[in-house]
Amino acid sequence: MNEVTGISGHNQPDSETLVEIFSKAMLIKLCDDRIRAVLRSGKIVSPHYSPRGQEVVSAAMATALRQGDYLVTIYRGLHDHLAKGVPLRQLWAEYAGRVTGSCKGKGGPMHITHPEAGVVVTTGIVGSGIPIANGLALASQVRGEDRVTVTNFGDGASNIGAFHEALNMASVWKLPVIFLCHNNRYAEHTRYEDCTAVDSVATRGIAYTMPGVSVDGNDPVEMYRAATAAVDRARRGEGPTLIEARTFRFEGHNYGDPGHYIPKDVYAAALADDPLPKFRAKLVSEGHADEARVAGIEAKILADIDDAVAFALASDWPEKAELRRDVFVQELAA
Amino acid sequence: MNALVTPNNKGEISCTQASLMAMDEAMERDPTVLVFGEDVADQEGGGIVGATSGLSTKYGSSRVRSTPIAEQAIVGAAVGAAIAGMRPVAEVMMMNFMTVAMDQIVNHAAKIRFMSGGKTGVPLTIRTMSGVGGGFGGQHSDMYEAWLAHVPGLKVVVPSNPADQKALLTSCIFDDDPCIFIESTLLMGTRGPAPEADYSAPLGKAKIVREGGDVTLIGYGRPMVDAAMAAEALSKEGVSVELIDLRSIVPFDRDTVMNSVAKTGRAVILHEAVRSFGVGAEISARINEELFGQLKAPVRRIGGLDCPVPFSAALEREYMWSVERIVDTVRTTLD
Numbered sequence: 001m002n003e004v005t006g007i008s009g010h011n012q013p014d015s016e017t018l019v020e021i022f023s024k025a026m027l028i029k030l031c032d033d034r035i036r037a038v039l040r041s042g043k044i045v046s047p048h049y050s051p052r053g054q055e056v057v058s059a060a061m062a063t064a065l066r067q068g069d070y071l072v073t074i075y076r077g078l079h080d081h082l083a084k085g086v087p088l089r090q091l092w093a094e095y096a097g098r099v100t101g102s103c104k105g106k107g108g109p110m111h112i113t114h115p116e117a118g119v120v121v122t123t124g125i126v127g128s129g130i131p132i133a134n135g136l137a138l139a140s141q142v143r144g145e146d147r148v149t150v151t152n153f154g155d156g157a158s159n160i161g162a163f164h165e166a167l168n169m170a171s172v173w174k175l176p177v178i179f180l181c182h183n184n185r186y187a188e189h190t191r192y193e194d195c196t197a198v199d200s201v202a203t204r205g206i207a208y209t210m211p212g213v214s215v216d217g218n219d220p221v222e223m224y225r226a227a228t229a230a231v232d233r234a235r236r237g238e239g240p241t242l243i244e245a246r247t248f249r250f251e252g253h254n255y256g257d258p259g260h261y262i263p264k265d266v267y268a269a270a271l272a273d274d275p276l277p278k279f280r281a282k283l284v285s286e287g288h289a290d291e292a293r294v295a296g297i298e299a300k301i302l303a304d305i306d307d308a309v310a311f312a313l314a315s316d317w318p319e320k321a322e323l324r325r326d327v328f329v330q331e332l333a334a
Numbered sequence: 335m336n337a338l339v340t341p342n343n344k345g346e347i348s349c350t351q352a353s354l355m356a357m358d359e360a361m362e363r364d365p366t367v368l369v370f371g372e373d374v375a376d377q378e379g380g381g382i383v384g385a386t387s388g389l390s391t392k393y394g395s396s397r398v399r400s401t402p403i404a405e406q407a408i409v410g411a412a413v414g415a416a417i418a419g420m421r422p423v424a425e426v427m428m429m430n431f432m433t434v435a436m437d438q439i440v441n442h443a444a445k446i447r448f449m450s451g452g453k454t455g456v457p458l459t460i461r462t463m464s465g466v467g468g469g470f471g472g473q474h475s476d477m478y479e480a481w482l483a484h485v486p487g488l489k490v491v492v493p494s495n496p497a498d499q500k501a502l503l504t505s506c507i508f509d510d511d512p513c514i515f516i517e518s519t520l521l522m523g524t525r526g527p528a529p530e531a532d533y534s535a536p537l538g539k540a541k542i543v544r545e546g547g548d549v550t551l552i553g554y555g556r557p558m559v560d561a562a563m564a565a566e567a568l569s570k571e572g573v574s575v576e577l578i579d580l581r582s583i584v585p586f587d588r589d590t591v592m593n594s595v596a597k598t599g600r601a602v603i604l605h606e607a608v609r610s611f612g613v614g615a616e617i618s619a620r621i622n623e624e625l626f627g628q629l630k631a632p633v634r635r636i637g638g639l640d641c642p643v644p645f646s647a648a649l650e651r652e653y654m655w656s657v658e659r660i661v662d663t664v665r666t667t668l669d
Contacts, residue, residue, distance in 0.1 A: 070418070104451035113450035120417055120454060125441050131407045132442065135414020135422070142368065142396050142420070149414075162437075165407035172402065326452040327486050329510040332538070332585045 011228040013221060015288040017063060021220045022279055024059035024083045027301050029276050031088065032078060034305050035095065039255055043313060044096050046109055050251035051079035056275045057182050057217040057245040058083040061150060064227035065118070070136045072121040072129040072151040075110040080152050085117035088308035098315035105318045106326065127153060127160030130179065134166050137175040148234040150178045156187025158201045167208040167242065174239035178230045181242070182217065184249035189261045205242035217245025218275035335362070338388040341528040350522045352496040353385045353461065356503035357423060361393050367507060368397050368415060371408060371425025375400040382427060383522045405435035409460065413442050416458040421507055429464035429516060430473045443512040444487030458513070459506040465519045465556055466606045466654045472642035477555070477607035482514050483583045489513040489537055490583040494558035496526040498581060501535035509537060518556040538585030542594070546574035549667055550594040552617060553604035554580040557655050561604055564660035573668065583613055588620070595621050599630035600667040604655060609637030631667040636660060
């Protein structure tokens with residue numbers, strides 16, 4: 001672990017924990033693969049921001065959290081949604097714009113919300129979830145709960161003013177919040193180095209007297225250790241942590257982006273280092289799970305995805321009256 | 335515990351005390367009510383005009399917090415706390431500073447209930463202050479209620495006197511939707527009768543301040559003071575003005591406005607915000623849509639001129655409404 005300042009994690013995940021992280025990561029990969037296939041088929045028309053390549057970051061973090069902990073994420077949020085437990089059927093139905101979706105089809109994939117799993121905010125605006133996470137954490141602090149809030153964002157968001165305002169406030173108030181930056185090396189189409197004044201996002205914690213750790217987000221052990229250390233610190237009431245999880249984005253900024261701005265050799269090296277096959281091989285070779293168990297996990301995921309896609313496509317569209325519902329608690333007179 | 339506001343020996347409170355009274359009672363009644371903003375705690379003076387004075391001492395530094403000067407962080411924290419089931423009252427010191435936090439207000443507070451299909455909601459209140467006429471210049475005077483009313487999902491409330499300020503702020507704090515509560519800088523020291531304990535002002539219910547039969551004068555906020563004087567002056571000329579204080583822009587009290595204009599056949603709308611593309615334009619359009627055949631004169635609007643609020647008193651007087659402008663504009667509907 002490349003610790004920039006502050007804390008380091010010592011919680012070594014046991015075999016069952018690794019299997020749990022793997023299962024979440026593989027669910028994300030296989031679901032994302034299917035979303036892109038269905039979008040290509042034209043059966044669903046939707047924006048999509050693939051998290052392919054970043055699965056382990058969310059899977060390890062979610063495994064370190066409790067169901068009741070809050071999660072805030074962004075338009076590239078599929079990995080966070082699935083890891084934290086948004087049901088596949090509701091997720092797919094939301095992609096399809098159906099009334100059975102997590103938001104009745106009214107939000108779409110950029111606004112997936114499932115409070116039962118702690119997924120309370122998904123925003124389509126870069127950096128905007130960060131100050132909101134402070135408010136969720138503030139509520140826990142005022143109530144004296146030990147609930148933790150994690151807010152996910154990309155490296156580009158660390159250049160937004162709201163990031164800096166929020167880190168300062170969280171540090172001043174010692175809020176139980178974790179700022180998890182998925183540094184996938186591109187802010188939309190712009191290289192990290194070309195738009196960011198620091199070598200590592202984690203160093204930005206120094207300015208706010210907050211522990212900042214930079215880890216290989218694609219390494220499940222390293223990522224899990226950093227996550228548990230930050231979660232434990234927040235639960236103890238000791239305040240926020242900034243984690244920079246170094247990773248890579250395989251499918252461009254959004255669906256349809258060919259990623260021509262990524263140098264071919266950089267892209268090829270990243271693909272050759274795909275965290276999912278590596279994680280799978282590690283599970284088997286280190287004896288955490290045998291091949292049959294891993295294959296069983298994958299088969300179950302694929303069957304669940306088949307079920308969710310069929311459910312979504314068979315579901316009803318929302319009725320016109322939904323346009324007036326949920327604007328306010330009670331519909332206002334015209 | 336003792337109430338933080340006691341009316342004076344004439345039974346009056348100021349608008350500042352009205353806001354304080356509403357927050358004091360709300361915090362006493364409901365432990366989920368939080369207050370935060372720049373300089374709101376007692377160590378920092380209890381707010382720049384004293385509207386939060388005593389709250390942090392009475393309710394503690396967990397529920398009442400001075401914040402960094404960081405409007406995105408302030409409003410963002412209010413959005414998050416509200417989603418988590420609290421009733422935050424965030425203060426954005428001056429309305430022009432809300433522009434810094436518009437992403438949180440427009441993209442998040444207003445839309446989260448709809449975008450989540452009703453799974454989450456944002457029961458926050460943002461108190462802010464503004465107004466023309468104090469020589470505060472172009473960045474401390476603007477009234478942006480039309481910007482906010484243009485965003486579905488926000489309730490927008492503008493009180494004009496202490497009793498309504500207390501009652502309307504109470505309604506906002508306990509409303510389950512995001513409410514923007516716009517106080518008038520120049521009314522904060524103005525005194526008026528304290529509200530009776532049971533006085534309430536539901537959002538979306540306008541008040542007929544004065545009944546009349548010739549012309550309907552519709553306004554809200556500080557210009558209501560001059561509107562009342564104009565109505566009195568006109569009555570001496572034999573012109574009977576029905577004066578309506580909207581109190582909330584959203585929800586809009588359609589019934590009170592339309593019933594009145596249907597009766598008088600004439601309408602003038604008054605606000606301190608810039609006239610072009612403002613609340614007056616929307617109300618005028620609605621009156622024309624509903625009552626076109628019954629109108630005896632075109633609907634008229636009084637608002638700020640199409641320029642930034644100027645500093646010089648000589649220019650500011652020309653920029654803003656006055657009793658004379660109101661009287662003259664009402665007269666044009668009678669010719």
